[in-house]
């Protein structure tokens with residue numbers, strides 16, 4: 414007999430940077446060998462497409478990457494999060 418349970422981790426966001434990086438060849442080369450290669454959105458699991466803009470969340474547990482949709486949603490839901498918009502309007 415066995416059982417499992419899902420542990421929920423709460424990530425407190427301090428700051429969000431919209432479109433901080435572009436998911437391209439050089440990004441993959443730089444991040445590819447690291448412990449956290451930043452290949453997908455930390456919140457929804459969306460895998461970044463080549464050329465897609467990546468948003469960065471500064472969290473109490475370190476930095477995480479988000480897709481634009483998640484970053485905008487989180488930023489709009491909490492006025493206490495500082496938002497930096499580097500890329501301006503979303504392309505998609």
Ligand SMILES: [Zn+2]
Nearest residue numbers: 454457480483
């Ligand atoms: Zn997402």
